[in-house]
Amino acid sequence: MRLDWKIWIFPDASDSSTSTESSTSRSPRRHAVILLAGVLAMVLVVGGVLLLRQVRHPDFRLAGLPAGGVVNTAGLQKNSIEVTAADAAQLRGAQVTVDGRPVPVRHLGGRLAVALGSLRDGTYELKVSKDGSVLNSGSELTRRLTVDTTPPRLTLADTEGRTLRGPVTVKGRVAGARSVTVQGRAAHIGKGGAFAVTLPKPPMKATAVATDKAGNTVREDAVVTVKRPLLRAVHVSGQGWASDQLRKPVMRLLREHKINAVELDIKDELGEIGYDSQVPLAKKIGAAKGYYDAKKAIKEIHDAGGSVVGRIVAFRDPVLASASWKNGHRDRVVQTPDGGPYGGASNYGSLSFTNFADKAVRQYHLDLAAEAAKLGFDDILYDYIRRPDGKLSGMSFPELGKTSPEDSIAGLVAQTRQVAHDHGAFLGVSVFGIAVTRPKEIAQDIGKFAKESDYIAPMIYPSHWAKGEYGVSDPNSHPYPITQKSLADFVKKTKHTNAEIIPWIQDFSLGVSYGVPEVDAQIRAARDDGIHSFLLWNPGVRYHGGALSPMKKNR
Known part of the structure; x- marks a missing residue:
């Protein structure tokens, strides 16, 4: 069908002389054209708005959430999870919820720090959302979140070595751990969680560190004694x-x-x-x-x-005391209240005690x-x-x-x-x-x-x-x-x-x-x-x- 926009949408004044019969016969065609034009105009307007809204769609991202979505004690304490967007302005009005309940956030320049410190161990749905408007479409980002703050169970036995110059074996037991170290040395975790590490020399205190899959750690110290043999x-x-x-x-x-x-x-x-x-x-x-x-x-x-x-x-060191006093290092010597060298009640001499x-x-x-x-x-x-x-x-x-x-x-x-x-x-x-x-x-x-x-x-x-x-x-x-x-x-x-x-x-x-x-x-x-x-x-x-x-x- 051919449409003549000039005649039908914008008619000349001469059209007024047209006969009643002619006007009546063309009326349905004119109305159809006007309707079609309106629809096309609406499509153009809506398309433009949709295009604008598509351009300004917020692009939320999560940072600080470990692979697997497990947050440990350190992560909760540091508020390590943050929300970012391609344009920091898009974060305004964004809401963070956990299982539908809002959680506190803190604006840190171009990112939002999410405070999860009050969450107990368990699995949750974390959602970042923003309502839409005429010029901005709504958006949301959903992630599965597991909180695991329970550290492994670790016991370390006090140890007695035979000599200060030789090796000593430190033993313990652990449950729920992925790895254990003693004084920085990796331990093999055996049946029932038992482990033992042989150190080249006995430290006065041995420290074991157990770490679980979530990264939670626990430390335990053991006293290592080596008694002086009969003297x-x-x-x-x-x-x-x-x-x-x-x-x-x-x-x-x-x-x-x-x-x-x-x-x-x-x-x-x-x-x-x-x-x-x-x-x-x-x-x-x-x-x-x-x-x-x-x-x-x-x-x-x-x-x-x-x-x-x-x-x-x-x-009691007259050599060091005398040399120190002579060479101006007088603070190395016990003194009297008036600044002189102290002689002592037992008459050791005035330059006897350092x-x-x-x-x-x-x-x-x-x-x-x-x-x-x-x-x-x-x-x-x-x-x-x-x-x-x-x-x-x-x-x-x-x-x-x-x-x-x-x-x-x-x-x-x-x-x-x-x-x-x-x-x-x-x-x-x-x-x-x-x-x-x-x-x-x-x-x-x-x-x-x-x-x-x-x-x-x-x-x-x-x-x-x-x-x-x-x-x-x-x-x-x-x-x-x-x-x-x-x-x-x-x-x-x-x-x-x-x-x-x-x-x-x-x-x-x-x-x-x-x-x-x-x-x-x-x-x-x-x-x-x-x-x-x-x-x-x-x-x-x-x-x-x-x-x-x-x-x-x-x-």
């Missing part, structure tokens, strides 16, 4: 070891299995280091004397079946401990690990701050133990007998030391107790009761720790002549307290072997 040793000074006359009788006791270790001085009360130490500060201040060859001495003792305990006299709170002093001892352990010393045994005796008000410790002397010194013990263990050595601390009941008198808190060391070596020499202590009228003349009663306090104080008690036994005469009976009395008293290890002290390095019974097994 029966005698003290030998650096110069004493260099003397054949003193060294040979000690080695004879070792070969006769009356002792199984030698305590050999690393740094003594004079501040002198017995061997040729390579610690920079020791060389700088002239402390390294080279009285003996450390490697040769250690080998000789080891070859005879014994172990070597290296004694480090800590804060400041335990000073960083350089602490590092000096950490370096010595590390060097000695690397050389092969089996133990590091601190002595004079204390403040000077006397009134605390009469002395000053630069750099101490608000920390108590007890905490500061215990902190160094903890640091040293870590260093010693890293190189396969045990750590012991020698303490005054009075420290068990009077920890603040010289800043030796036995309870704190017991948590930070492998053993405590109380110096419970009968000659050093005042009359009447522990109800003993004359302790020096009655070595058994004073030893038994004082050590019982140490056992009680350390009962719930892993620290052992290894006492110093007096094998010297001071006021009362000491021989085999007196030494034997102290050893028996310790044994009656359940203590079988000991260290004998004689500053002259001469010992009463008759008080020592051969051991069945030399360890």
